[in-house]
Amino acid sequence: MKTDEICVVGVGYVGLIQAVGLASFGLKVTCVDLDPAKIDMLRRGVPPIFEAGLEEALRQAIDRGLIGFSTDIAEAAAAPLYFVAVGTPTSERTGNARLDYLEAAVSGIAAVAPPEAVITVKSTVPIGTCAALQARLDRDHPEKLLAIVSNPEFLREGTALHDFFNPERIVIGGASRPARERVRKSYAGFEERGVPVIESDTFTSETIKYAANAFLATKVTFINEISDLVETVGGDIDEVARGIGLDSRIGPQFLKAGPGYGGSCFPKDTLALATIGRRHGVQQQIVETVIRINDSRRFHILKRIEAAMGDKLSGKRVAVLGLAFKADTDDVRDSPAVEIVHALLEEGAAVRSYDPVAKLTVKHRGYRQCETIAAACEGASAVLVATEWGEFRTFDFTAVEEAVERRYIFDMRRIVDIKAPWARRWDIERIGSPLIRASG
Structure with missing residues (x-):
């Protein structure tokens, strides 16, 4: 079992950036996805998404023989470290994140993974998901001693590759210290540059992801409400945003008045956090208000x-x-x-x-x-x-x-x-x- 072999399951935005980024460190990465058309594109060096610098980085990794693509998880059966980045779309029925793709991916990995392999969840998941996945692995594959680790992503679409190489923090959550250390070693180059690494349990790691996106969505919604006020009473919303953004306690990012937040993360994650809060009897009133205001925008x-x-x-x-x-x-x-x-x-x-x-x-x-x-x-x-x-x-x-x-x-x-x-x-x-x- 080679320590530099890594498998990434799910090669959408998060998974492909993760795979290309790790390959650039000299690690051998196998990408697995069920979509044969996507895999065929990637083998030809054509990313299925538009992202600045991604095509060049992908082709460099292919030319160096550091990245491969398959629809069969069995081709990565020797990997000691797996990153799972499959979709967790919002359920129209419950408002929570759907976990069927994630659960299927983890089950497929567990069937072929070597003993003591680490399965790292990069998908955004409801709080408690990784603990539940660990309990399932312990029940179904006790002899393998497989470990689940939570490692949320903080990428921005449009600058995702830049964000991977310039992280502001790395969050690693898991019950097993050796498992956390294995994930941590894959980011060793960042730590040498002084990037903070937060090690925690999986509940904390999962909450950090949701809380971060909810807070940023709140900033977007706040400046849009102030923008509505400026439209009525007068003033310059850009200067208002600049004036408050220069306060180090607030910061300038996500204070651009506009049509409201969108994309693959903020709408899904704010709704999921609100749903989680209601399910546990701890209503997230600020987040629910943010969702309502953004929807009316x-x-x-x-x-x-x-x-x-x-x-x-x-x-x-x-x-x-x-x-x-x-x-x-x-x-x-x-x-x-x-x-x-x-x-x-x-x-x-x-x-x-x-x-x-x-x-x-x-x-x-x-x-x-x-x-x-x-x-x-x-x-x-x-x-x-x-x-x-x-x-x-x-x-x-x-x-x-x-x-x-x-x-x-x-x-x-x-x-x-x-x-x-x-x-x-x-x-x-x-x-x-x-x-x-x-x-x-």
Whole structure:
């Protein structure tokens, strides 16, 4: 059994970044996923997700012979260390994270793993999950002395590879000290650089993950509520955010007013934490309020667009620039932009969208995704900037002035250059600001 052999089960965002990152340390990594199409892409050096620098890092790992891909867990039967990064989607029935993929992965690993192997859970799971998995392994495979360790990820989509190589902390939870040490050794290079390592039990480790995401979601929601106030009483929400973010007790991150949080983590994790709290009779009132306010954010935006268009969206064409839930990713899961697209279509508007990377399939005759900003804006009564892509920051809307039906922009991300010469000829409305009327 080689100590530098590692298996990663589930090669989505978290698993693929983990695998490529560990391979860059010189460790031998086998990636296992049930999706044969994904495995085929990866063998060819093509990542199934868009992430800055990932394709180059993946191909380097392949060229060095440090990473391999399979649909069969038996090909990693000699690995002493497994990382499990399968999906834990929200159950529509319970509001909690579904664990069927995780449980199947752990069972498959346990059937082939060598004695004293460590199974490390990177998937975000309800508090108590790892303890329950350990009890199951102890019952079903007592002779193998397998150990479960919780090792949550703290990656941001769009900067995930950078975040892997520049962690602010590493959290390792487990009942077995030798098992924790084996996981810790795989991150030895970070510890040498002074990255803090938190060792704990699995309950603490699991809670850290949920609490971190819930706190960040709360910051997003807080600044959006203040933004609504600024829209009414006046002021500059960007300067408000800067003014409070310079306080070291608060910090500047996640204080950008916008359409609310989205993506694969915050919506799922806040809902799961609220569900866990109710299940244990400890209601998470702040988190539940955050969820409610964030869910209403899209309605607030839609109403502002509707008001600017004479309270009538039916029959109007709207250009939506951006589909991903944030820039530098192709992820449209729980994207505010996508929710706005569906809401506009339900109101009878025709929608033309453009995103430089993300794709969206909508079975509605009023929807079409375009290949350019200009094509999306053609005939539009409103242009909605929904994702903070760099090309929207610098786009000269002079190029589409004659193509649109009305020169009106609703800037959900506050990135449009309102001081540009072309801006004087457009009505521009932004989150956190009143409508700016065209002056020429």
